[in-house]
Amino acid sequence: AAKRAGRNGYAVFDPTMTMSVLEEAQLRIDLEQALEREEFAVLYQPVVDMQTQSVTSVEALVRWNHPRDGLLGPYHFIAAAEANGLIVPLGRWVLREACAQLARWRAESPAAATLKINVNLSARQFQYAGLVDDVAGALHDAGLDAAALTLEITESMLMEDIETAKRTLHALRGLGVRLAIDDFGTGYSSLSYLKQLPVDVIKIDKTFVDDVDTDADDVALVDAVAGLGQALKMQTVAEGIETDAQWATLRRLGIDHGQGYLFGRPADPEQIRALLNGVSTISA
Numbered sequence: 001a002a003k004r005a006g007r008n009g010y011a012v013f014d015p016t017m018t019m020s021v022l023e024e025a026q027l028r029i030d031l032e033q034a035l036e037r038e039e040f041a042v043l044y045q046p047v048v049d050m051q052t053q054s055v056t057s058v059e060a061l062v063r064w065n066h067p068r069d070g071l072l073g074p075y076h077f078i079a080a081a082e083a084n085g086l087i088v089p090l091g092r093w094v095l096r097e098a099c100a101q102l103a104r105w106r107a108e109s110p111a112a113a114t115l116k117i118n119v120n121l122s123a124r125q126f127q128y129a130g131l132v133d134d135v136a137g138a139l140h141d142a143g144l145d146a147a148a149l150t151l152e153i154t155e156s157m158l159m160e161d162i163e164t165a166k167r168t169l170h171a172l173r174g175l176g177v178r179l180a181i182d183d184f185g186t187g188y189s190s191l192s193y194l195k196q197l198p199v200d201v202i203k204i205d206k207t208f209v210d211d212v213d214t215d216a217d218d219v220a221l222v223d224a225v226a227g228l229g230q231a232l233k234m235q236t237v238a239e240g241i242e243t244d245a246q247w248a249t250l251r252r253l254g255i256d257h258g259q260g261y262l263f264g265r266p267a268d269p270e271q272i273r274a275l276l277n278g279v280s281t282i283s284a
């Protein structure tokens, strides 16, 4: 079976299994309908200053509000949407929604005046010829300055076709948006290419954070990435921080920003508004 039974017996995509042609076709129809019916939602996870814990940006993380299976995370549908190409319109929707939401927070609250937004790009979106126009359009329609937006890409997306990737990065940079390398350390980026790319932020993958408070090897690796960030004038963000001990170690190593359940889980726009206004925190 290529699908597993969902909570209510409805089959949902399981990325660990291969799907039949029919199942793939059905999922494509489901995803198309979901886009039309606006069943997708965006949650936002705070990224904080490591020293002050103040929220500097939020990362947009897509969810599928499935009519029968409830709220589904990206692992249930991003790979399939990537395979069938629907990631391009879905990604465009996330980008536009995230920009519009940042503009709403900024309009509502002085506490959001300098808040920024991070949006993930998929490989197919990154290769799509209309990407730069989509990004410019989303910023323009939301009335946002380009510096408010950071686009997250992975090492494998950059290394696949370096010359094309470089052109795309420079075109995006030309708009004024910031660029981040997501899941850093899990791919194969070469230092010589990294040096040539207009990247502003390195996001250190959670796998290096998990044991950083106890494992000397992880300390050495994170320390090396912190040094790399300094040498290349790129900011560093540690992903997946869950404990005070991890936070303390990463802070000592000079990591600039942090993200993780310790500071806040992905949350809806109202929860983020409350967090910004100091009314409540998003508990882990």
Ligand code: C2E
Residues within 6 Å of the ligand: 045, 060, 061, 062, 073, 074, 075, 078, 091, 094, 120, 121, 122, 152, 182, 183, 239, 240, 241, 242, 259, 260, 261, 262, 266
């Ligand atoms: P990512 O971009 O590396 O996002 C971070 C993921 O780690 C998120 O999972 C987040 O909820 C999770 N996370 C953050 N802090 C912690 C923590 O302290 N502990 C643990 N256990 N997890 C933590 P999520 O939302 O399930 O997203 C998974 C991946 O799906 C993302 O990884 C990203 O690669 C992809 N994704 C999410 N939204 C989009 C999107 O709109 N477009 C594309 N192309 N990909 C997306």
Ligand code: MG
Residues within 6 Å of the ligand: 059, 120, 152, 182
């Ligand atoms: Mg990300």
Ligand code: MG
Residues within 6 Å of the ligand: 182, 183, 203, 205, 239
């Ligand atoms: Mg990541």
Ligand code: MG
Residues within 6 Å of the ligand: 182, 183
């Ligand atoms: Mg990721």
